[in-house]
Amino acid sequence: MSLTVAHGELTRVLPWAIRALGYAFGTADRAARLVTDAAAVDPALLDRIATAAPRAAGTPRWTFAEGCLHYDAAGLSLLEAGPAVMDFLAARAGEAPVVEARLTAAAEPFLLGAALLAGAAHGLSVVALAEGGWQAAAGTRLATGRGAAALSGPLGEAASRRAAAPGAEIVILAAAAPGALGLPQDARDTGAALAEAFARGIPVSAETLAALYALETVTWAPTSERSRAQAGFTPRPVPAS
Amino acid sequence: MPTLSPALPDFLAERLREATADAADHDRVIALMRPADEVMRVDTLRLFKASRLSFADMFCRRMATRGWQIRRVAGEVDDEGAGQFVYEIEAEGHEMTYIARAYPWDGVEKVGRRSDGALRDMFGALFVGRPDAARIAREFATFDVKSEGVMRTDADVIGWTPANRSSRHFDAAVDALAAGRQPEEDLAYLMRNGGFQASGRNGSISFQGISEDNPLSHPFFADIFAIWLVRVFSIDLVNAVARRRNPGAARLAPDAARSLGIGNSSGQGMCVALQRWPHWVATWVLVRELALAYAKSREITPAGRATLSESLARTIAIYRSSDPQVEDYVVPNGQIIAGLTRIEGWLATAAGTWDSLARRVEEQLDGETREQFHSLLLDTVPEFCDAVAPWFAIGAGRQRRFDPCMSVAGLRDILRRNYGWALTTDRSLAATHQHFWYHSVDNGEQRRGDRIIDPHEAFESFIDHVGLIQRLASVLTAFPDGARAGEVALAHPDLHYAMSRVQYLDGLPYAEIRDSIAHRDFRPADLIRFFLGSLGIRGAVPLSIRYVRGTFFQREVLPEDIAATAPAAADQTEEVRA
Numbered sequence: 001m002s003l004t005v006a007h008g009e010l011t012r013v014l015p016w017a018i019r020a021l022g023y024a025f026g027t028a029d030r031a032a033r034l035v036t037d038a039a040a041v042d043p044a045l046l047d048r049i050a051t052a053a054p055r056a057a058g059t060p061r062w063t064f065a066e067g068c069l070h071y072d073a074a075g076l077s078l079l080e081a082g083p084a085v086m087d088f089l090a091a092r093a094g095e096a097p098v099v100e101a102r103l104t105a106a107a108e109p110f111l112l113g114a115a116l117l118a119g120a121a122h123g124l125s126v127v128a129l130a131e132g133g134w135q136a137a138a139g140t141r142l143a144t145g146r147g148a149a150a151l152s153g154p155l156g157e158a159a160s161r162r163a164a165a166p167g168a169e170i171v172i173l174a175a176a177a178p179g180a181l182g183l184p185q186d187a188r189d190t191g192a193a194l195a196e197a198f199a200r201g202i203p204v205s206a207e208t209l210a211a212l213y214a215l216e217t218v219t220w221a222p223t224s225e226r227s228r229a230q231a232g233f234t235p236r237p238v239p240a241s
Numbered sequence: 242m243p244t245l246s247p248a249l250p251d252f253l254a255e256r257l258r259e260a261t262a263d264a265a266d267h268d269r270v271i272a273l274m275r276p277a278d279e280v281m282r283v284d285t286l287r288l289f290k291a292s293r294l295s296f297a298d299m300f301c302r303r304m305a306t307r308g309w310q311i312r313r314v315a316g317e318v319d320d321e322g323a324g325q326f327v328y329e330i331e332a333e334g335h336e337m338t339y340i341a342r343a344y345p346w347d348g349v350e351k352v353g354r355r356s357d358g359a360l361r362d363m364f365g366a367l368f369v370g371r372p373d374a375a376r377i378a379r380e381f382a383t384f385d386v387k388s389e390g391v392m393r394t395d396a397d398v399i400g401w402t403p404a405n406r407s408s409r410h411f412d413a414a415v416d417a418l419a420a421g422r423q424p425e426e427d428l429a430y431l432m433r434n435g436g437f438q439a440s441g442r443n444g445s446i447s448f449q450g451i452s453e454d455n456p457l458s459h460p461f462f463a464d465i466f467a468i469w470l471v472r473v474f475s476i477d478l479v480n481a482v483a484r485r486r487n488p489g490a491a492r493l494a495p496d497a498a499r500s501l502g503i504g505n506s507s508g509q510g511m512c513v514a515l516q517r518w519p520h521w522v523a524t525w526v527l528v529r530e531l532a533l534a535y536a537k538s539r540e541i542t543p544a545g546r547a548t549l550s551e552s553l554a555r556t557i558a559i560y561r562s563s564d565p566q567v568e569d570y571v572v573p574n575g576q577i578i579a580g581l582t583r584i585e586g587w588l589a590t591a592a593g594t595w596d597s598l599a600r601r602v603e604e605q606l607d608g609e610t611r612e613q614f615h616s617l618l619l620d621t622v623p624e625f626c627d628a629v630a631p632w633f634a635i636g637a638g639r640q641r642r643f644d645p646c647m648s649v650a651g652l653r654d655i656l657r658r659n660y661g662w663a664l665t666t667d668r669s670l671a672a673t674h675q676h677f678w679y680h681s682v683d684n685g686e687q688r689r690g691d692r693i694i695d696p697h698e699a700f701e702s703f704i705d706h707v708g709l710i711q712r713l714a715s716v717l718t719a720f721p722d723g724a725r726a727g728e729v730a731l732a733h734p735d736l737h738y739a740m741s742r743v744q745y746l747d748g749l750p751y752a753e754i755r756d757s758i759a760h761r762d763f764r765p766a767d768l769i770r771f772f773l774g775s776l777g778i779r780g781a782v783p784l785s786i787r788y789v790r791g792t793f794f795q796r797e798v799l800p801e802d803i804a805a806t807a808p809a810a811a812d813q814t815e816e817v818r819a
Contacts, residue, residue, distance in 0.1 A: 006450075
């Protein structure tokens with residue numbers, strides 16, 4: 001696969017592509033940047049976004065008690081719910097050494113890594129436990145694995161003491177303290193991946209790129225004589241000086 | 242002691258301290274800075290004119306004083322005017338390459354709008370480094386595809402420069418040269434900018450990917466350089482076509498060539514960009530207003546008089562050669578020329594600080610002339626302008642970040658401090674937010690529709706910051722003061738944008754355009770003129786309320802001018818202007 005898509009190209013196209021899926025401007029604006037940054041680390045993410053489902057109509061419900069957010073996403077994608085939960089955890093992270101969120105019924109779990117980047121951008125160390133393994137982010141590093149024993153630091157130890165998240169549930173543990181989480185050696189350097197994406201682009205298949213652009217064009221209005229007139233490009237004769 | 246609220250950013254505050262004699266001197270400058278409530282209105286911004294702090298001016302000065310070398314190494318055309326041109330560039334230790342493909346002239350005038358897609362008279366590409374012949378051939382082959390959406394490049398390309406011939410100007414120049422003489426009329430330009438496609442478009446390198454030590458890693462310098470290269474190419478092309486027609490054809494004389502710029506027409510998509518990147522606007526206005534206040538605070542000297550007199554004469558000449566204004570909401574060029582001529586007359590007896598003359602201008606002349614005078618006043622303080630110019634890059638680098646820990650009381654405080662103008666805007670009438678911007682299927686061209694009447698409001702481009710702020714304020718009423726912004730974001734994820742916007746703009750003296758862009762009576766051309774002035778276009782002429790025509794680079798340097806200038810020290814600031 002020799003085709004690449006530029007980081008700046010994705011941050012220009014994805015907001016519209018995501019809006020085409022039914023997301024509001026503010027949500028799409030943020031998700032586009034997160035997805036682009038996450039794709040710099042994992043380009044395959046673009047394939048999933050290109051075939052993502054339209055925004056679900058569900059209304060999420062949540063409670064927060066004893067340092068734990070219980071969030072029923074009601075079918076909403078992590079594209080929308082994930083960053084919002086990270087915002088909430090960041091707002092509460094100063095209240096306890098570790099704050100927690102338990103997400104149920106969140107769609108498109110492949111976006112968990114992107115959501116964790118939102119947490120890391122807030123200065124959090126975050127570990128997400130889901131069926132099949134964990135993902136974690138701290139600073140500019142992102143890691144995935146199966147046994148949480150690979151994680152160290154107070155947050156890593158807290159994660160390794162937890163049982164695997166049951167069923168469709170996702171457990172997210174977050175801490176604001178510096179050094180709360182140690183990641184394994186093979187963690188990806190998101191800063192380096194971003195620098196590479198800026199300078200050389202992100203590998204992408206022609207099909208995926210075409211699908212992303214096709215999504216964008218959903219947001220383009222049909223043309224008409226009236227529409228063309230609304231471009232305002234109707235030169236009038238310039239009088240002689 | 243006068244204060245600016247919010248205070249100057251540290252960088253600019255330090256430059257001002259260095260440039261002022263004492264605290265009283267410093268305070269005089271601060272006192273002369275105009276309030277945001279006056280400056281950040283569309284009715285003021287629309288009057289702003291290009292100055293030595295416009296991007297094209299700053300770039301051309303840098304290119305000239307730092308001895309950039311631009312050499313054409315290939316460039317011949319066939320009988321139809323088609324050909325391939327290659328230029329090698331050395332810029333402050335960086336090699337770049339520009340290639341340009343001229344297509345056979347089809348006799349069809351193309352005005353250069355986005356909906357034209359890839360149907361252009363020329364395509365160019367600016368490379369980082371020295372691509373080999375195979376890479377150049379591949380790029381030329383890509384141009385020949387001529388199908389928007391299918392054409393792709395790689396990250397070794399900074400951007401593409403589509404452009405179109407002005408058939409009348411181009412043909413007139415060729416006819417004259419082929420006949421062995423110089424063109425008789427002032428042609429203004431030979432080609433029109435078709436919109437620089439860069440910053441990741443079509444797979445080109447992202448702006449952040451350009452190495453930091455590359456001079457094009459500066460806001461708008463890549464755009465400006467690329468368009469300047471189109472100008473160079475247009476002159477080479479017209480010479481080549483004339484030579485093909487008649488081997489004994491005349492070459493465009495240096496003075497005639499230097500008088501040629503690049504035509505430019507800009508549409509209302511520019512308004513969307515200004516709303517999307519408010520920290521750009523804040524940066525441009527802050528640098529200009531600070532430099533203007535500094536200039537006003539200086540004593541009038543004989544040298545300053547001479548400088549301003551020269552600037553007035555040069556500017557009057559530009560207005561004289563510009564197309565006449567045809568919209569009644571723009572002051573006619575003749576009136577501005579008359580005003581500038583009166584200022585020239587006042588200059589001999591002007592005394593005290595430049596502010597005294599500025600007050601006289603403000604009292605007796607129209608707003609367009611006033612802002613033109615302000616732009617020229619910057620010529621009297623070139624060292625200070627150069628000292629504060631780095632803020633263009635620093636300020637543009639500001640990142641919109643969301644602080645989820647901020648209390649709702651803190652958010653409310655920002656809204657009260659910075660957005661009273663938006664919160665008190667009466668939106669009860671539909672006219673206050675009648676318009677929306679949308680992309681059309683005609684290659685995504687930005688257009689402006691009427692709500693209810695036109696389709697696709699659901700996919701409007703963001704321009705309605707007044708509505709956004711009012712919605713944020715409204716939603717915040719449902720939260721207690723002690724709640725955190727992160728809690729608001731959990732309940733309203735779409736308000737992340739609104740909250741991060743007000744947070745990151747807080748602390749900037751000139752943040753946000755303080756009028757509704759969605760209002761029925763807003764004229765897109767007003768903000769287009771502001772944008773074009775910031776870029777460096779002079780003599781801009783709105784041809785409707787929706788688009789503005791102008792010319793880049795008229796009377797600016799050409800490669801041979803730069804070659805004739807010895808490379809200077811990096812800190813040399815002498816202006817090289819024909």
